[in-house]
Amino acid sequence: EVQLVESGGGLVKPGGSLRLSCAASGFTFSNAWMSWVRQAPGKGLEWVGRIKSKTDGGTTDYAAPVKGRFTISRDGSKNTLYLQMNSLKTEDTAVYYCTTEATMMNYYYMDVWGKGTTVTVSS
Amino acid sequence: DIQMTQSPSSLSASVGDRVTITCRASQSISSYLNWYQQKPGKAPKLLIYAASSLQSGVPSRFSGSGSGTDFTLTISSLQPEDFATYYCQQSYSTFITFGQGTRLEIK
Numbered sequence: 001e002v003q004l005v006e007s008g009g010g011l012v013k014p015g016g017s018l019r020l021s022c023a024a025s026g027f028t029f030s031n032a033w034m035s036w037v038r039q040a041p042g043k044g045l046e047w048v049g050r051i052k053s054k055t056d057g058g059t060t061d062y063a064a065p066v067k068g069r070f071t072i073s074r075d076g077s078k079n080t081l082y083l084q085m086n087s088l089k090t091e092d093t094a095v096y097y098c099t100t101e102a103t104m105m106n107y108y109y110m111d112v113w114g115k116g117t118t119v120t121v122s123s
Numbered sequence: 124d125i126q127m128t129q130s131p132s133s134l135s136a137s138v139g140d141r142v143t144i145t146c147r148a149s150q151s152i153s154s155y156l157n158w159y160q161q162k163p164g165k166a167p168k169l170l171i172y173a174a175s176s177l178q179s180g181v182p183s184r185f186s187g188s189g190s191g192t193d194f195t196l197t198i199s200s201l202q203p204e205d206f207a208t209y210y211c212q213q214s215y216s217t218f219i220t221f222g223q224g225t226r227l228e229i230k
Contacts, residue, residue, distance in 0.1 A: 035219070037167075044210065044221055044222070044223050044224045045159075045161075045167060045210055045212075045221040045224075046221065047212075047218070047219035047220065047221065050219075061217050061218065063218060064124070064218075097166055097167075104172065104173065104176070105173075107154070107155060107172055107173035107176075107214065108155075108214040109157040109169055109172035109173070109178075109212075109214060110157070110159075110167075110169060110212075111169050111172075111178065113166035113167055113168070114166065115165075115166055116166055
């Protein structure tokens, strides 16, 4: 069964740091593009960033609100995706979802989602 | 960034109704448009990719159409389990953006 399980959420003060993890199983993690998507309380979905597969260069892209503060990485030996969040702001409070970014004939879409982990930034 | 605008923001309908949700992109995105369904407290679920391709396992009452800047998601006959929030998302740009969502409620 294809599965993504996020962990690492919690309460952190503004300016603090947190690292989220996403454990992947049931598919070839090393070949997958992976993204993080967040959802603030009562709000819509917001893409945070992605990391491509190693074969596609392993490069990262970030949304403007998090660029320079958040870092996405992956550990193929552990089948785990990470989101390192630094200099956290209250507006980073959200449920954070890990997703796969699948492709079919150059069309990309998020076909597998984890259940999410909640990050609360508050003093 | 490419802006995605959905209409309406909310919609009331009855079981058995035909429902259409619209998504407009701020620039042409060809067919790089996906639709997701989200129920309260749950992760989003992919319904449609590449504007009109039905994801495996999704009921055939869901369909998508459009290209360029204007897209639609149609539910041909609403079922009780379809009451949820729907999001469009563009994958044309490196920087993914979502519509603001359309909340579909029971009339």
